[in-house]
Amino acid sequence: MKTFTLIFLMGVMLHFSGFGQEKYLLAATAPAVKILKFYPNPATTFIHFDFQKDYDRSYNLVIYNFLGKKVFELANISLTNQVNLSDFTRGVYIFQLRDRNGRIIESGKFQVSK
Structure with a gap:
């Protein structure tokens, strides 16, 4: 049971740590100035x-x-x-x-x- 809990928590941490990076990549590709x-x-x-x-x-x-x-x-x-x-x-x-x-x-x- 402890192993399952540890693996589950690691998966949750990996999921949310990558989530913030996706937002950063989207913001970096957006045009800065509208013409x-x-x-x-x-x-x-x-x-x-x-x-x-x-x-x-x-x-x-x-x-x-x-x-x-x-x-x-x-x-x-x-x-x-x-x-x-x-x-x-x-x-x-x-x-x-x-x-x-x-x-x-x-x-x-x-x-x-x-």
């Missing part, structure tokens, strides 16, 4: 996407509904961009900023409330 600022959130009629630092004009801004269907795409974006939400229904949307090769540079979500 795209979007507001207001939640939005009703318009949402604005503004760049915080240098950007490439070849980026595309793609917006998907919560089911994953593409509902909007803006190519050759500028420093400040405004999206009209009159054709959007109420709900949560996901945006992706993509480079010319289709790689995701940044993503996020916003809510439309009407």
Whole structure:
């Protein structure tokens, strides 16, 4: 019985000691600075996407509904961009900023409330 208790406690200690390291690894891989600022959130009629630092004009801004269907795409974006939400229904949307090769540079979500 003592052997089982000792093995059990060692397993618990190993499990929890590794748990903290996973959090550290996730935090280390997260991007430090966002290059795209979007507001207001939640939005009703318009949402604005503004760049915080240098950007490439070849980026595309793609917006998907919560089911994953593409509902909007803006190519050759500028420093400040405004999206009209009159054709959007109420709900949560996901945006992706993509480079010319289709790689995701940044993503996020916003809510439309009407």
